[in-house]
Amino acid sequence: MSQKIFIKTFGCQMNEYDSNRIFDAVKKIGYEKTDIYENADCYLLNTCHIRDKAKEKVYHEIGRVKKKFRFKKKPLVIVAGCVAQAENQEMLNREPYIDLVIGPQSYHKINNTIINYIEHNKRIEETEFDADAKFDYLSKIKNVTSKVASFLTIQEGCDKFCNFCVVPFTRGPEYSRPYNQILDEAKYLADNGVREIILLGQNVNAYNNDGFKLSNLILDIEKLPEIKRVRYTTSHPKDMTEDLIEVYKSSKKLMPLVHLPVQSGSNKILTRMNRKHTIEEYLSIFYKLKKINSKIKFSSDFIVAYPGEDNEDFDNTLNLIKELRFVSSYSFIFSPRPGTVAENLNLIDKKIAVQRLEKIQNILFENQIQMNRSLENSVIDVLVENLTEDRTKTFGRSEYMTPVIFDGKKTDIGKIVRVRINQSNRNTLFGEAINVSNQKVA
Ligand code: SAM
Ligand code: SF4
Ligand code: F3S
Numbered sequence: 001m002s003q004k005i006f007i008k009t010f011g012c013q014m015n016e017y018d019s020n021r022i023f024d025a026v027k028k029i030g031y032e033k034t035d036i037y038e039n040a041d042c043y044l045l046n047t048c049h050i051r052d053k054a055k056e057k058v059y060h061e062i063g064r065v066k067k068k069f070r071f072k073k074k075p076l077v078i079v080a081g082c083v084a085q086a087e088n089q090e091m092l093n094r095e096p097y098i099d100l101v102i103g104p105q106s107y108h109k110i111n112n113t114i115i116n117y118i119e120h121n122k123r124i125e126e127t128e129f130d131a132d133a134k135f136d137y138l139s140k141i142k143n144v145t146s147k148v149a150s151f152l153t154i155q156e157g158c159d160k161f162c163n164f165c166v167v168p169f170t171r172g173p174e175y176s177r178p179y180n181q182i183l184d185e186a187k188y189l190a191d192n193g194v195r196e197i198i199l200l201g202q203n204v205n206a207y208n209n210d211g212f213k214l215s216n217l218i219l220d221i222e223k224l225p226e227i228k229r230v231r232y233t234t235s236h237p238k239d240m241t242e243d244l245i246e247v248y249k250s251s252k253k254l255m256p257l258v259h260l261p262v263q264s265g266s267n268k269i270l271t272r273m274n275r276k277h278t279i280e281e282y283l284s285i286f287y288k289l290k291k292i293n294s295k296i297k298f299s300s301d302f303i304v305a306y307p308g309e310d311n312e313d314f315d316n317t318l319n320l321i322k323e324l325r326f327v328s329s330y331s332f333i334f335s336p337r338p339g340t341v342a343e344n345l346n347l348i349d350k351k352i353a354v355q356r357l358e359k360i361q362n363i364l365f366e367n368q369i370q371m372n373r374s375l376e377n378s379v380i381d382v383l384v385e386n387l388t389e390d391r392t393k394t395f396g397r398s399e400y401m402t403p404v405i406f407d408g409k410k411t412d413i414g415k416i417v418r419v420r421i422n423q424s425n426r427n428t429l430f431g432e433a434i435n436v437s438n439q440k441v442a
Contacts, residue, residue, distance in 0.1 A: 005031040006040035006075075008061070011048025013233065014104075014171075014200050015081055017151040019046045022080065022107055024141050029111045038068055042076040042114075047083035049166045051335040058083050059095060066097050076117065078102060078110075082170035086338070088125045103127035105156070105172055108137030129172035131156050139181045142188060148385040148414050149229075149397070150194040154182050154217065155201025160236060162263075163274045163341035164303065164334060167202050176209040179217070186221045195414050196229040196383055197221055204232045205239040215243040222253040228416055229383055229399075233259045234301075237277040240285045248292045256293060257327070257400045260285065261301035265320030266313035269306050274341070279320065286324055297371075297400055298324055302331040304360055305353035307345035314356055321363050327371050327400060329364050333357050365426055372402065372424035379434055380404070382419045384412040398429065406431045 005026055009019040022044065023033055034040055043065050047058050058079060069075060078100045079091055085103035092101055100113055106126040116122055143152075157171040186197055199217065201207060207214040214232060222230050230253045237260060247254060260282070264270055267278050289296045302317060321329075333353045336343050347353075375398075382396035382404045394408030396417070405428060406419045412433070423430040 003041040004034040005042040006037040009046040044078040047081035049082035085170040088127045101125035105129045108134040131175035149196035153200045155207045179212040190224040190226040199232040205235040215247040256296045265317035300329045304356040305348040306334045404429045
């Protein structure tokens, strides 16, 4: 009889990619996926450690599972991801309901770990950093996805050590996957219906494998005729090198949305964060790209109320947002993380922090609303990803990742369709497909 696995994923796109790859792996030992967690024989929680009470959230979640399964056969409970890496043995000590703890660089060991547990009832943690072995193993298992737009991790880890961030500790040092391994995976995805590839890494633009860089990868991947769009995320300003900027001149399929986290508009705060770049350097990247293609837009990540941020620093962030008119950005209140340099710094008053977050989000949201509104009555390219949930319309994305809902057909899935936008709100554009026969002849 086959076993059912339920996978719950928190955190960034890299965790989403990992969860899919974990499932590709455990299929080999007889697991099927279930979306109903009460039916699971194995409950896997892929965790994120980036903010707030990440650790407590995990124990809370496990508590919920425990309650649900009180009168049923206990599932095998696995904690994976960044909290697993940070907490390792401590999780097994604190919560006997957890059976296995496995960190992000040890997923190649997951099947053996599960089999070992089933045969010997051995609760263990696997948290060694061994990215080479992981990707070597995973590259032999096909990346199966039914999605039109698919993630492809090319780089892991971080050597930047921003003072607020846990990623260098949970994902380990920067590692770039072998170039040909990535091209093989891209080809496999293209052959199996993927039309947009989103290259992933905690520092994706730090990718460097024997001198082959992200710019080379973009140009090689776009040679695959089935691939219509290429994106990459998340980048660090320091690694926005000339070759990558130049790619925007020659690439045919690289999308004009650049996600480039800046965190703060104040050089004083950037220095305190150990971000290793200045606002002037950031602006120079922005204007160089704009000069190459004026359609390019930026999105970003912001941390407000970082220790030491005064009104002037915060105003500098607001001014930067007003100048660069970021679209679809993320913003957070600084959250002290265990083990980081900023862990014990004096926090800014909670009320002020919340006010600053609201202020920044209002401006970011207003930019988004205006950008979407400016598209009303125009015709844009939409890569169709799926039918809407009620199956009456189609869902796709604009070049800037904005969701678009329109009256397409099931056969449009995987295609780029011209859509006239007639309505919008902050997050979504609504429109109708332009058929050649619909178009007025001038
Ligand atoms: N590597 C990317 C970069 O350099 O910007 C960011 C990766 S991190 C997974 C995603 C975002 O989480 C960061 O850009 C930052 O805005 C936010 N973040 C990270 N640590 C944080 C903290 N301690 N408190 C609040 N936000 C945090
Ligand atoms: Fe975290 Fe900074 Fe590395 Fe980004 S560059 S993952 S924010 S340490
Ligand atoms: Fe979270 Fe780890 Fe991603 S901490 S944001 S899941 S790299």
